[in-house]
Every structure is written in C-alpha cells, then in structure tokens.
Amino acid sequence: MKKTILLVEDEKPIQVLITYHLEKLNYNVIIKETAEAALEYLKKTDILLEIIITDVLLPGMNGINFCRLIKTDPKTHDIPVVILSSVDYDFYRQGAENSGADYFMTKPFRVKDFVNIIKKLMTE
Amino acid sequence: MNEKSFDLIEILNKGVNEYDMIIITDQNGKVELYNKVLSQLCNSANKDEILLHEVTIHQLFSTEQKDFNSIFNSLEEKGQFDGQLNFSLSFNQKIPFDVKAYKVNGDLNQNFRYVFLFKLKDITDIEIDPLEQKAFIKVSDTSSRNKIDLITSYEELERLKEDFLSSVSHELRTPLASIIGFAETLKNDPNLPKEIYTEFLDIILTEGKRLAATINDLLDVSQLYKEKTTLQLRNVELQKLVTNAYEQFKPLATKINFGIQLIEKPIFIQADENKLQQAINNLVSNAIKFTPEGGQVSISLYEIENDYVIEVSDTGFGIPEKDREKIFDRFYRVERPGMEIRGVGLGLSITKKILDLHGYKLEFESEVNKGSTFKILIPKKL
Numbered sequence: 001m002k003k004t005i006l007l008v009e010d011e012k013p014i015q016v017l018i019t020y021h022l023e024k025l026n027y028n029v030i031i032k033e034t035a036e037a038a039l040e041y042l043k044k045t046d047i048l049l050e051i052i053i054t055d056v057l058l059p060g061m062n063g064i065n066f067c068r069l070i071k072t073d074p075k076t077h078d079i080p081v082v083i084l085s086s087v088d089y090d091f092y093r094q095g096a097e098n099s100g101a102d103y104f105m106t107k108p109f110r111v112k113d114f115v116n117i118i119k120k121l122m123t124e
Numbered sequence: 125m126n127e128k129s130f131d132l133i134e135i136l137n138k139g140v141n142e143y144d145m146i147i148i149t150d151q152n153g154k155v156e157l158y159n160k161v162l163s164q165l166c167n168s169a170n171k172d173e174i175l176l177h178e179v180t181i182h183q184l185f186s187t188e189q190k191d192f193n194s195i196f197n198s199l200e201e202k203g204q205f206d207g208q209l210n211f212s213l214s215f216n217q218k219i220p221f222d223v224k225a226y227k228v229n230g231d232l233n234q235n236f237r238y239v240f241l242f243k244l245k246d247i248t249d250i251e252i253d254p255l256e257q258k259a260f261i262k263v264s265d266t267s268s269r270n271k272i273d274l275i276t277s278y279e280e281l282e283r284l285k286e287d288f289l290s291s292v293s294h295e296l297r298t299p300l301a302s303i304i305g306f307a308e309t310l311k312n313d314p315n316l317p318k319e320i321y322t323e324f325l326d327i328i329l330t331e332g333k334r335l336a337a338t339i340n341d342l343l344d345v346s347q348l349y350k351e352k353t354t355l356q357l358r359n360v361e362l363q364k365l366v367t368n369a370y371e372q373f374k375p376l377a378t379k380i381n382f383g384i385q386l387i388e389k390p391i392f393i394q395a396d397e398n399k400l401q402q403a404i405n406n407l408v409s410n411a412i413k414f415t416p417e418g419g420q421v422s423i424s425l426y427e428i429e430n431d432y433v434i435e436v437s438d439t440g441f442g443i444p445e446k447d448r449e450k451i452f453d454r455f456y457r458v459e460r461p462g463m464e465i466r467g468v469g470l471g472l473s474i475t476k477k478i479l480d481l482h483g484y485k486l487e488f489e490s491e492v493n494k495g496s497t498f499k500i501l502i503p504k505k506l
Contacts (some may be wrong), residue, residue, distance in 0.1 A: 013302035013327045020309065020320075057294050086297040087290045107301035111308045 002028040004047050005118075008038045008054040008066065009084070014107075018053065021115055034059055035066035042076055049079050051121055056085040056092060064095040071100030080121045084109070128203030132228040135239045144252045145221065145242035146260075148228075150235045153180040153192060157236065160256035165211060165219065181240065186212035199227045199238055209242070220245040234453055291457065295338045295468045299331035341470040344402075345454060348477045355396040355481055362391040362502070366425045366434060369404045379417040385424040391432055393502060395482060403478040406471040407436040407498045413467075415440035415495070430504055431485075437497040443490040452476040452486075 005022055009015050010033040019029045027050070032038040035058055042049075052070060054063040063083055070076045080102040085092050088106040096104040103117050139146040145165070148157040162184075182192040187209055198205045205225040210218035221242040228239050244250060306324045310316070316324070347353060363386050370384040404423075411421045419439040426433050443451060443458060450456045457469035479486045479500060490496035 011298055011302075013306075013331055014298065016323075016327065017302060017305040017309070057290065086294040086301070088293070089290070107297045108304040109301065111305050111312075 002026060003050045004028045004030060006030050006032065006038060006041070006049050006052045008032050008035060008052070008058065008063065010034065010055065010058055014055070014084075017111075018114075021111055022118070025115065025118060035061035035063065035069075038066065039069065042070075042073075049076075051080050051082060051118065052076075053082045053084060056083060056087065056096075064092070064099050064101075067096065067101045068099040080124075082117060082121070128227065129229045130203060130226045130239075132236060132239065135226050135228055135241070139239065139241045140258055142243070143224075143241040144244045144257060147181060147184075147240045147242070148236050149181050149238050149240070151196075151237040153182055153196065153238075155179050155181060155184075157260055160259040160261060161242075161252055163261065164253060164256050165250075166213060184211060184213055185209045186218050195225065196238070199225055203227045211242075219250065230453065234450060291455070292338075292342070292468050296335065299335040299338075302331040303328050303335070338468060341468065341474065344474050345470050345477075348474060348481075349454070353481060355399065357394045357396060359392050360395045360397045360400065362393060362425055362432060362434070363387075365397070365401050365404055366423055368401060369408045370423055372405065373408050373412055377412050377421060380412065380415050381420040382412070383420070383422040385422065385426075387426050391425070391427070393432070395502075396478075399478045400482065403475040403500065404434060404436075406475040407500075410471055411436050411438035411440065411496070411498075414438065419495075427504075431501040432504065434500040434502070435497060436499075437495065439495040442492040442494055442496055443488075444492055448490065 003026075005027045007015065007018055007022075007029055009018065009031065015031050019031065022029050030041065030047075032041055035054070038052075038054070052067075054066055056063040058066075063085075067081045067083060070079065070081055077100075081100070082103040082105065083096045083099075083101045084105050084107055085096070086107045093104055102121065105114065105117065136146065140159075145161040146159045147155055147162060150156050182189050195205050195207070203226065205223070207223050208220060209223045210220050212218050221244055223240055223242055225238055225240045228236055230236060244252065306328050310321065310324055366384065366386060370382075374382060408421070408423060415421050415438045421436070421438045421440075424433075424435045424437075426435070447456075447458045451458065452472050453469075454473045455469045456473075457467065476486055483503070485501040486498065487501065488496060488498045
C-alpha cells in the first residue's frame with residue numbers, strides 16, 4: 001500500500017509541484033489548504049501519515065503554530081514535519097525550530113533538495 | 125505637496141540609542157505610543173498613567189496649543205522640528221528637554237504621524253532608567269479604549285515591520301518557487317506526457333506574470349510616492365480605456381457575470397492614458413478578485429451634471445467597516461478569515477494616488493457580503 005504524506009499549502013501551483021514529485025516517489029498525497037482543515041483531518045483519520053509538509057503563511061493559523069500543535073499531540077508528535085517558508089527571517093527559523101519542526105526550507109527551493117529531504121526523512 | 129517623511133523604525137532606532145523619552149502622536153497630537161520614561165515622569169509627579177490615555181502632547185508640556193500647532197505645521201512642511209519643550213505635569217518644577225520631532229510614514233500604523241524624541245537637559249537631577257527607556261506602551265485604539273496594550277520592547281516594533289515585509293517576501297518568493305520548481309522539473313523529465321508538459325509551462329507563465337505584476341506594483345508605488353511624478357497628459361477617449369479594461373479582464377472572468385455599459389457619445393479628456401488605464405484596471409481586477417463564483421461585476425461609463433463617471437461595481441465580499449478608512453493605505457490588506465487573497469496591498473493605493481495626481485475623485489460604497497461600488501469622478505471642467 002502507498003504511504004501517505006499530508007501537504008498543508010494554499011498555493012495551487014506549489015500543491016501541483018510537490019504532489020507531482022511525491023507521487024513520483026510513490027506517495028499518496030492528501031492536500032489541505034488551511035491548518036484548521038488539516039487538524040480536523042488529523043482528528044478523524046485512521047491513516048498513518050509518514051510526513052507532514054506545511055507552508056508558513058496560511059490563511060488562518062500559521063504553519064509554525066500548526067507544527068507546534070502536531071508536536072505536542074501524543075497522537076501525532078512522532079510524524080516528521082517539514083516547514084516550507086516564503087519568508088526567510090531568523091524569527092521564522094527560530095519559531096520553526098522551537099515548534100519542533102524537523103526541517104525548515106525556504107521558497108524558492110531546488111526540487112532536488114526537497115526530494116533528498118523526503119528520502120532522508122524516510123530512511124531515518 | 126511636500127511628501128517629506130521619515131521611516132519610523134529608523135527614527136525609533138535613533139531614539140532608543142540617543143534620546144531619553146519618546147512619544148508618538150497622531151496628526152492631532154494625541155499620544156499613541158510612548159516609552160516608559162513618560163510613565164516614570166508621571167509617577168514622580170503623582171499622576172496616574174491612565175491619564176495618558178486621552179491626552180494630547182501639548183497637555184504634557186507648558187506650551188500653548190497654538191505653539192504646538194506651529195510645531196505641527198513645521199513638521200508637515202519640513203518633515204522635522206528641532207527645539208526645546210518643558211514637561212509641565214510635575215508640581216514643583218518644569219523639566220526641560222531638548223526635542224527633535226519627525227513626521228513619519230504610516231506604513232506600520234496609520235495613526236503614528238509624529239515622533240518626538242526628548243533629551244533631558246543636564247540641569248535636572250532626574251535619572252532615567254535604561255530599561256524604562258526601551259519599553260514602550262501603546263495607547264489602544266478607540267475600540268478598546270479601556271485598556272492599554274503593552275508593547276514590551278522595541279524589538280516588537282521591529283517585528284511589526286517584519287510582518288509587513290513578510291507579505292512582500294511571500295508575494296515574491298512564492299511565484300518564484302513555482303517558476304524554478306517547474307522549470308527544473310521540465311529540464312529533468314524531458315519525456316513528460318504532453319498535457320502535463322503544457323500544464324507546467326502554463327503555470328510558469330502565469331506565475332511569471334504574477335511576479336511581474338508584484339514587481340511593477342512595488343516599483344510604481346515607490347515612484348508615485350517618492351518622486352515628483354509628472355503626468356504625460358494627452359487627449360484620451362474614455363470609452364477606449366473602459367473597453368480596454370473590459371477586454372483585458374474578460375478572459376479571467378469566466379465564473380462570474382461580467383458586463384459593460386457605455387455612454388454613446390465619445391468623451392475626450394486630458395489625462396495620462398497609461399496611468400489612468402492602470403487605475404481603472406486595478407479597480408476591475410479587485411472587483412473580480414473579491415467576487416465569488418456566480419456573482420456579477422460591471423463597468424460603466426456615464427455622465428452626471430459636473431462629472432464623467434467610471435463605475436466599477438461588484439456583488440463580492442464587500443469591505444468591512446473597520447477597514448474602510450484604511451483601504452487606500454499602502455500595503456493594507458483586508459483580511460478574510462479562511463481565504464487567501466493574493467497581493468501585497470498596493471492596488472488601491474496606486475489607483476488613489478494616480479487619481480489624486482489627475483485631480484479626480486474616487487468614491488466608494490460597500491456592504492459586507494453584498495458588494496462594493498467604486499466611482500471615479502472626472503470633472504468635465506478641470
């Protein structure tokens with residue numbers, strides 16, 4: 001059975017880009033456009049998620065606070081979280097680190113680097 | 125009009141490093157933000173800090189309102205003021221300060237108009253606590269008048285600026301991420317099926333245009349606000365501008381009803397064709413952006429007694445009352461919970477500035493969840 005990754009991203013083109021590359025790696029991708037919708041999904045689903053990838057600037061709750069909730073919930077705290085940020089300021093990086101995120105990547109990113117991070121997380 | 129104004133963060137930087145007391149006021153002199161040295165002075169004068177809530181700066185100093193008016197005039201004309209003021213809340217003594225004041229731009233907070241930096245004169249025995257000097261207190265807006273928001277540090281003001289830069293960064297980096305990501309994908313996967321190849325190319329094109337639009341807005345706004353902009357006036361037919369806007373946005377308005385009504389007789393005016401076209405396009409673009417599927421957007425050109433009117437109306441989300449005063453401010457974006465609307469918040473400020481330069485009026489009416497109507501009023505005789 002295909003493994004599943006949750007992508008929280010409101011930008012359609014980035015959704016298409018990431019989904020294309022994750023599907024090439026043989027993952028199933030669930031997309032949510034807001035952190036709130038993702039939390040709702042996490043509450044209800046029985047699917048075991050391999051990785052959560054989230055944007056920072058989302059409508060509503062931001063990706064860093066979302067990650068903090070994931071990492072403090074016993075049900076989800078073991079799932080690796082990759083934060084994608086279109087803003088590269090220290091306090092975003094610091095916030096991502098404090099929230100327990102496993103990786104912080106800034107946009108634009110090289111697809112090659114993104115794919116390597118996903119592969120690395122899967123072997124860890 | 126003199127547009128001389130200073131960057132708030134730069135002035136505050138100077139303030140916390142070189143001065144003792146800092147007060148920020150609105151355009152009428154009402155205190156909006158101060159550092160805790162002012163609280164310290166109030167306490168030493170047995171005055172409750174809460175009085176600072178509704179106080180204007182002239183009430184704190186032994187200076188007549190009319191003298192302060194001349195300080196404000198000087199700030200408006202030259203952007204800065206240099207002088208001396210005596211703090212007068214104290215019972216026993218008037219505390220003399222050297223003062224430097226600046227008019228600041230409203231990018232961070234439209235109520236912040238003037239920053240006063242005070243340096244205590246050596247003749248006093250008052251000691252300034254350096255921690256108080258770097259702590260700020262913001263006086264709340266009218267909607268929460270009963271409490272004072274504490275801004276714990278100067279760094280928090282820095283963060284406000286970063287928040288505003290975040291939206292610009294987001295609007296530049298996000299399309300760039302798509303362009304680079306899909307270009308890399310096309311390069312590495314030359315055998316992509318044709319329909320996927322075309323889809324990815326279309327995204328690169330669309331996101332490239334989005335990036336170009338953001339860059340243009342940023343460049344336009346800096347030019348319109350900072351330089352003496354001159355208009356390239358020539359004879360322009362209004363029907364043509366309105367029709368152009370309609371034709372340009374028609375392909376994008378596939379999920380709404382998009383209409384145009386024109387007055388029959390040709391109307392010629394003296395205007396800067398490119399800039400006026402941009403102003404109209406911005407209004408139409410916003411109307412389409414903020415109107416949900418199935419809604420209606422219409423552009424019309426008609427005349428009333430003294431004006432020609434270009435009207436752009438929509439049945440969109442409308443503008444909440446609290447945002448109405450600010451929608452023409454640079455970088456102001458109306459937040460819509462749960463909905464992402466692209467942009468850095470420059471379209472309406474550019475439009476307003478262009479119309480101001482022409483001497484035209486921009487009026488609007490709006491009702492939440494019913495829609496908005498914007499009208500450009502072009503005087504028949506300027």
